[in-house]
Amino acid sequence: MQRQLFALLLFLFLPLAQASQPITIGVLSHRGDEATLAHWSGTADYLTEVLPDYRFSIVPLAFEEVTPAVEGEKVDFILVNPAIYVNLEVRYRVSRIATMRNRWGDDAYNTFGGVIFARAERYDLNSLSDLKGGTLLAVNESSLGGYMMALREFKAAGIEPYRDLRDVSFAGTHDKVVMAVRNGRVDAGTVRTDILERMAEEGQINLNEFRIINEQTGEDFPLLRSTRLYPEWPFSKVRHTSNLLARQVSVALAEMPEDHPAALLGNYAGWTIPLDYQPVHDLLQELLLPPYQYSRQFTLLDVWQRYWAWLFSGLILLLIMGGLTTWVLRLNRELSHAKQRLEQRHALILDSVADGIYGVDTQGNSTFVNRAMEEITGWKADELIGKNQHYLLHHTRADGTPFPGQECPVYHTFRDDKPRYVDDDIFWRKDGSSIPVEYSSTPIRDDNGKVNGAVVVFRDITERKKAAEEARQHQMELAHVSRLSTMGEMASGIAHELNQPLSAISNYTHGSIRMLKSGQEGIRRELIEVMERVASQAERAGEIIRQLRRFIRKEEPERNAVDINQLIRELVNFLQPELQKAGVELQLQLEQGMPLLWAHDIQLEQVLLNLTRNAIEAMQELPKSSRRLLIRSSVLQTEVEVLVEDSGQGIDEAMRESIFEPFITTKTQGMGLGLSISRAIVEDHGGTLLLDSAAGQGTRLRIILPIEQRGA
Amino acid sequence: MAEQSTVFIIDDDEAVRDSLSWLMKSAGLLAETFASADAFLNDYREDRPGCLILDIRMPGMNGLELQSVLKERRYRLPIIIISGHADVPMAVRALKAGAFDFIEKPFNDELLLGHVQRAIEQDRHRREDMAALYQWRARLDTLTPREREVLDLVVAGASNKKISGELGVSTKTVEAHRARVMEKLQAESLSHLVRMVISAREG
Numbered sequence: 066m067q068r069q070l071f072a073l074l075l076f077l078f079l080p081l082a083q084a085s086q087p088i089t090i091g092v093l094s095h096r097g098d099e100a101t102l103a104h105w106s107g108t109a110d111y112l113t114e115v116l117p118d119y120r121f122s123i124v125p126l127a128f129e130e131v132t133p134a135v136e137g138e139k140v141d142f143i144l145v146n147p148a149i150y151v152n153l154e155v156r157y158r159v160s161r162i163a164t165m166r167n168r169w170g171d172d173a174y175n176t177f178g179g180v181i182f183a184r185a186e187r188y189d190l191n192s193l194s195d196l197k198g199g200t201l202l203a204v205n206e207s208s209l210g211g212y213m214m215a216l217r218e219f220k221a222a223g224i225e226p227y228r229d230l231r232d233v234s235f236a237g238t239h240d241k242v243v244m245a246v247r248n249g250r251v252d253a254g255t256v257r258t259d260i261l262e263r264m265a266e267e268g269q270i271n272l273n274e275f276r277i278i279n280e281q282t283g284e285d286f287p288l289l290r291s292t293r294l295y296p297e298w299p300f301s302k303v304r305h306t307s308n309l310l311a312r313q314v315s316v317a318l319a320e321m322p323e324d325h326p327a328a329l330l331g332n333y334a335g336w337t338i339p340l341d342y343q344p345v346h347d348l349l350q351e352l353l354l355p356p357y358q359y360s361r362q363f364t365l366l367d368v369w370q371r372y373w374a375w376l377f378s379g380l381i382l383l384l385i386m387g388g389l390t391t392w393v394l395r396l397n398r399e400l401s402h403a404k405q406r407l408e409q410r411h412a413l414i415l416d417s418v419a420d421g422i423y424g425v426d427t428q429g430n431s432t433f434v435n436r437a438m439e440e441i442t443g444w445k446a447d448e449l450i451g452k453n454q455h456y457l458l459h460h461t462r463a464d465g466t467p468f469p470g471q472e473c474p475v476y477h478t479f480r481d482d483k484p485r486y487v488d489d490d491i492f493w494r495k496d497g498s499s500i501p502v503e504y505s506s507t508p509i510r511d512d513n514g515k516v517n518g519a520v521v522v523f524r525d526i527t528e529r530k531k532a533a534e535e536a537r538q539h540q541m542e543l544a545h546v547s548r549l550s551t552m553g554e555m556a557s558g559i560a561h562e563l564n565q566p567l568s569a570i571s572n573y574t575h576g577s578i579r580m581l582k583s584g585q586e587g588i589r590r591e592l593i594e595v596m597e598r599v600a601s602q603a604e605r606a607g608e609i610i611r612q613l614r615r616f617i618r619k620e621e622p623e624r625n626a627v628d629i630n631q632l633i634r635e636l637v638n639f640l641q642p643e644l645q646k647a648g649v650e651l652q653l654q655l656e657q658g659m660p661l662l663w664a665h666d667i668q669l670e671q672v673l674l675n676l677t678r679n680a681i682e683a684m685q686e687l688p689k690s691s692r693r694l695l696i697r698s699s700v701l702q703t704e705v706e707v708l709v710e711d712s713g714q715g716i717d718e719a720m721r722e723s724i725f726e727p728f729i730t731t732k733t734q735g736m737g738l739g740l741s742i743s744r745a746i747v748e749d750h751g752g753t754l755l756l757d758s759a760a761g762q763g764t765r766l767r768i769i770l771p772i773e774q775r776g777a
Numbered sequence: 778m779a780e781q782s783t784v785f786i787i788d789d790d791e792a793v794r795d796s797l798s799w800l801m802k803s804a805g806l807l808a809e810t811f812a813s814a815d816a817f818l819n820d821y822r823e824d825r826p827g828c829l830i831l832d833i834r835m836p837g838m839n840g841l842e843l844q845s846v847l848k849e850r851r852y853r854l855p856i857i858i859i860s861g862h863a864d865v866p867m868a869v870r871a872l873k874a875g876a877f878d879f880i881e882k883p884f885n886d887e888l889l890l891g892h893v894q895r896a897i898e899q900d901r902h903r904r905e906d907m908a909a910l911y912q913w914r915a916r917l918d919t920l921t922p923r924e925r926e927v928l929d930l931v932v933a934g935a936s937n938k939k940i941s942g943e944l945g946v947s948t949k950t951v952e953a954h955r956a957r958v959m960e961k962l963q964a965e966s967l968s969h970l971v972r973m974v975i976s977a978r979e980g
Contacts, residue, residue, distance in 0.1 A: 561834070561861040565790045568859075568882040572796030575886035579803035595799055602792050 085113075085120040088310070091140035093149065093298075094125035095204060095211065096238050096260075101125040105144070107327030115317040119310070127237075128205045135159060141306045142314065146257075147345040148209035148354070150299050154342075155356040161299035162315035163336040166323075169259060169287050173323060173334030174297075179214030180261060181278045181291040183253040184246060190253060193222045193279045199252035200232040202245050209345070210257020211239055214292040217348050218279060240264065247274055258288040263332070295348065296340040421502075421525075424509070426518040427479055429453050429470065441525050443495035454521075458492045463499070478506040478519040492523065501526045538639050562609045566602035573599045626661040627669060629705060629770075630698055636673050637696070640681075647681050648689040654697040662705060663773045668746045672754075675739040676709040676766050683713030683764060703772055704752075710765040716758045724756060782897040783827035784808045785854070787817050787843070789835045793882075797830060804890050806897075814838035814846075823852050826904055828877065828896035833860040833867050841867060844874055853903060855896035859884070913977045916962050924961070927954040931967070932974045 090109060094101040102123055109121040126134055131149055134140050135157045143150075143159060153159035166173040181201075183190045190196060204211025212235070219226050226233045232251075236242045239256040243264055246254035265272045272289075279291045286294060300318060302311040318336040321328060328335050350357040369376060415422055421438035423431050431449045439445055442458065449457065455470045462468045470476065474485045484507040491499040504523030511517045573595050580588050633655060637644075644651055662669075677696070684692040693712040698705070716724060725744045740754075747754040752770035784801045786808055788794040794810040801808035807827075811817040815838060817829075833840035844856060855877035860868050868879040877899070878892045920928065923944075930940045937955070941948045964970035 564861045564882040565793055568884060569790070569792035569796040571883040572793070572800045572886070575884075576796065576800040576803035579800075579886070583803070598792065598795065602796075605792070 085118060088112075088119045088121045088142070089124050089140045090121060090142040090144060091124045091126045091131065091134050092143075093131060093145040094127055095146070095208065095257075096240055098125040104331045107330035111321060111325060111327040112314060112317055115320075116310075116313055128207045132157075135303055138303065138305050141303055141310075143301050143303055144298060145301075146209040146298055147296055147342050148213055148349060149207060150301055151342055151345050151349055152355050153301070158304045159301045160311075161301045161339040161342070162311050163300040163318040163338065164340045165297045165300065166334040166337055167259065167297050168328070168332055168334035169262065172287055174286065175337055175340060176286070176294040177210055177288075177297055178258045178281070178286070178290040178294045179210045179212075179218075179255055179292040180258055180289050181215050181218075181253055181255045182246060182261065182275045182289075183278060184249060185274050185276045187252065187276060190276065190278055193219055193224055196253055196278065197224065197229045198231050200234070201226060201230055202242050202251040202254045203233065203235050204239050204242055204256060205235050205237060208257075209295065209348075210260075211242065211255060213348060213352060213354065214257075214295065215255035217352055218292045220352065222279075240269070243270060253278060255291070258286075258290045262288055293344070295344050296342055299339055299342070300336065419524075421523045422520065423449065423454065424518055424520050425454055425475055425479075427516070429455055429473075429476055432518060438523075441494075441500060441523075442492060448495075459490075460493060461499075463491045463501075475506045475519055475521055479508050479516045482508050482516050484508065489526070501530050503529075534638060534641075538642075559609070559613060563606055566605040566609075569602045570599050570606075573602070624663050624665050627664045627666045628659065629662055629669070629707060630655045630659050632666060632670055633673065633696055633698060633707070636670060636677065640674075640677060643678075643681060644694070647684070647692065649681055649684060649692045649694050652693065652695045654695065654699075656699045659698055659700060659705060660772050662750075662770055664750055664770070665746075669750070672743040672746050672768060673707070673709070675743045676768070679739060679766075680709055680711035680713070680764065683711050687713065700772075701769070705770050705772055707768040707770075708765060709768075710763060712763045715762045715764055716756070721756060721758065725754070780824070780826060781807055782901065783825060784830060784893055784897075785817060785821065785827060786810045786830045787812075787814060787835070787840075788830075788832040788859070789813060790832070793832070800886055800889070801893070804893075806893065814840075814843035817843070818846065821852070821854075823850075826897070826900050828855045828857060828893060828900060830857050830859060830893070833858050833871060841871055841874070844871060844876060848875065853900075855900050857889075857892050857896060910977060913962075913973060917977075919961050920958060924954050924958050927951065928958050928962075928970075928974070931955065931958070932971055 090105070090112075092101050092105050102125060105123045109123050112121040113119060124134070124140055126140075126145075128149075131143070131145055132153070135143060135153055143153065144165075145153070150159065150161065154161075164175050166175045167177060181193070181196075190199070201215075203215065206212060216226060224230075234251070236245055236254075239260040242254040242256050243260060245251050247270060261270070261272060261275065264270045277289050277291060281290050281292065284294060300314075302308075302314070319338065321335045323335045325335070346357075349355070415433075416436040418435060419437055421435065421441045423434040423438050426432050430451050431454045434444075434446050434449050438449070442449075444457065453470075455468075455473045455475065459468055459473055459475075474487055477483075478485050484505065486503075486505045488503045490502055490504065492502050492504075493499050502523045503526050504521055506519050506521045508516045509518050509520055577592055577595055580592065633653070637651065637653065677694070680694050684694075691712055695708070695710040697708045697710075699708075700706075725740050744754045747768055747770065750770055751773065752768060755767040755769065757765040757767060784806050786794045786797045786801070788797070788810075789812055791812070794812070798808040798810050809820075811820065813835065814831075831840045831843060838846070840858060840860075847854065847856070856871070856875075858868050858871045858876050858879040859882060860879070861882055868876075872879055877896045880889055880892060917925075926944060927940060930943060935943070937948050937951045941951045944951070958964075959970065962970060962973065964973065
């Protein structure tokens with residue numbers, strides 16, 4: 066109920082309360098919050114009284130609370146020691162509007178210092194250097210009178226407290242420092258001037274209990290001190306506080322009587338216009354304290370101390386980057402090694418293949434070639450790469466006609482994107498000779514799948530062709546031999562068959578003759594019987610002959626369309642080794658567009674083979690330079706003529722008549738059947754085989770065959 | 778003596794063997810014909826003299842095979858091979874295997890008959906020699922072991938004195954053995970004895 070009433074009252078008076086704007090004064094609470102409020106509330110009340118539009122209040126701030134309060138604009142005015150003030154001035158544009166006049170007894174003074182003291186019985190402690198190895202208790206690192214001033218004096222005496230003293234520690238408030246020294250917990254303490262005197266006055270201590278170290282006198286300063294003097298605490302406005310209010314407060318403070326109750330309460334003697342705080346600046350500069358912590362010569366250690374986190378992170382970053390770089394470099398090196406190895410392997414594979422391999426771009430130029438390619442063609446890689454492969458390798462067809470680039474299968478490959486295989490073609494060597502080849506051409510694509518050339522793999526098929534030719538030749542020879550041996554067997558079979566009746570006839574007749582000669586009687590019947598047997602044996606022989614004829618007729622060969630030029634080319638191919646061996650110079654004159662013949666190709670080939678072999682053999686006696694063979698094909702109106710002419714001795718007139726007869730031969734080895742069989746074959750085809758020869762002028766044989774329609 | 782020689786003709790061709798038989802008959806020779814080697818083997822006895830005309834090319838057992846069979850059986854009938862002209866290598870083999878002669882078809886009758894006559898002659902001689910040899914061996918078998926020893930030493934050219942020394946008997950005893958040997962072997966003289974012993978060894 067009471068609470069509600071209070072709230073109601075507060076509510077009623079709110080407009081009144083609003084009329085007086087609250088103003089806060091932050092005060093460094095160096096002796097504890099209670100003491101601070103007790104000392105300074107009077108001053109706030111005084112200001113509220115003088116400036117009724119405002120309601121001033123005190124906010125005690127511990128050392129570490131000062132900066133956040135200013136920074137966060139939690140206070141409008143600030144009352145702190147000069148060192149803190151200098152910092153705030155520099156960092157937060159705080160500006161002093163009055164300097165406190167301190168009071169001691171009846172005197173007022175606006176400077177203060179620091180006092181370093183020990184327990185009175187420590188006779189050993191007189192000068193600052195006596196404290197080396199000892200312990201020192203101060204108020205706070207930011208306390209001007211309670212630490213910094215003493216520090217400055219230590220340094221001036223060549224003593225680095227942190228280095229030379231066993232321990233430097235901080236108690237937080239002046240009073241605690243004094244009590245700690247009094248209790249003997251530390252060797253010495255330092256507080257601002259007047260603390261000892263005030264505590265003594267308050268009865269907390271007795272001044273006799275302490276001795277002052279490095280005691281300073283003079284300058285008309287009444288209090289115990291060990292350091293130089295510095296201006297007293299300034300009363301300052303914080304940046305956001307209006308200048309008008311600041312001026313009003315400044316005037317109010319300046320007008321505060323020396324003995325105003327608020328001043329008495331605060332143990333001061335009013336305020337003066339703000340003093341010069343240069344000595345404080347000097348001190349801070351000397352001690353390299355904020356805001357002068359940067360002004361000293363930067364040593365690497367300082368850099369490290371100040372920026373170690375950055376440096377450390379930087380260093381780590383640098384290390385990571387270095388590591389990464391190394392890793393990337395190594396990866397790169399490994400990749401390039403791998404690439405190199407791959408390329409080497411690639412090249413090794415390419416070069417170890419016996420087939421020629423080369424690449425072609427869409428312009429038709431070679432992009433790469435392998436070793437086999439160089440070896441087969443005689444062209445070097447640098448003579449091929451970037452050059453048009455078709456005009457180097459492929460310019461002319463096997464039959465000697467030019468091979469236009471548009472028709473090159475390799476180019477077709479990347480035009481229609483289809484692989485090709487050509488099993489019989491020729492490539493040209495650098496030296497102008499040609500090589501029979503089979504090759505495949507495969508399109509190659511770029512990363513986008515677009516055809517950007519072709520790879521050609523080719524093989525020298527000289528051996529293959531030679532082997533095929535040899536196989537063919539072998540087969541032909543076999544066929545020839547088998548034909549001959551069939552003939553031989555048949556001949557021998559016929560001979561045996563005929564021999565039987567002939568032997569019987571011979572025996573019977575000779576026996577009969579003997580009988581008749583001997584003149585025996587009564588043998589007539591017997592003789593007639595024998596003669597009948599003779600007659601029947603003769604008939605038996607006749608039957609054998611008839612059977613033979615029937616047998617031969619059964620072997621009527623099949624005919625088909627024959628390109629006589631093709632036949633001649635095949636024959637020449639087949640006979641090439643023999644021609645070379647015999648040193649015969651062959652001249653082929655084949656008329657283009659010969660009509661097809663309806664013939665038995667094996668038989669015609671047999672005829673051509675017989676005539677050609679005869680011709681080769683006929684020139685054996687001649688010097689090599691004059692062994693010439695001409696094979697010519699031509700079309701006569703309704704006939705086809707093939708002429709085989711040698712440059713041999715010819716055939717003399719006597720032989721010419723019988724040369725086509727069986728078993729007539731001019732050769733030391735031979736059955737004399739070649740020409741007779743050949744004539745029989747040609748005549749069987751409805752043609753004629755003519756001899757045109759004169760002794761010493763070579764032999765010319767002409768095969769004339771009618772151009773017949775199929776089935777004719 | 779015994780049986781008259783016969784010409785045995787083996788040929789698968791009837792006309793040939795018949796005409797051969799006619800030819801032999803015209804020359805006054807006995808002939809027998811066979812269509813195959815087997816037929817001949819079934820019929821023939823070793824003691825029949827004569828010769829063989831054999832066609833080398835026949836179905837079944839051919840001429841060469843028959844030749845080797847006869848050889849195995851120790852039939853020593855002379856063989857005249859007849860053949861067509863393409864069978865020359867076979868004829869050569871037959872000759873190497875011991876054929877008497879070889880003649881090609883068709884035959885020259887004089888030539889063939891000449892061969893046949895000579896073959897028959899050879900066969901007859903061989904058979905006479907064989908008979909003499911068997912006779913000799915039969916006589917030799919009648920000798921006692923001591924007489925055999927005396928014969929061997931005599932043929933080796935030893936004197937009676939030496940023989941008596943070798944055998945440890947008196948010269949007189951040696952002479953008695955010698956006389957028995959001469960008598961048993963029907964030797965006319967010492968030289969006749971030696972000749973018979975040597976020819977028997979060679980046979």
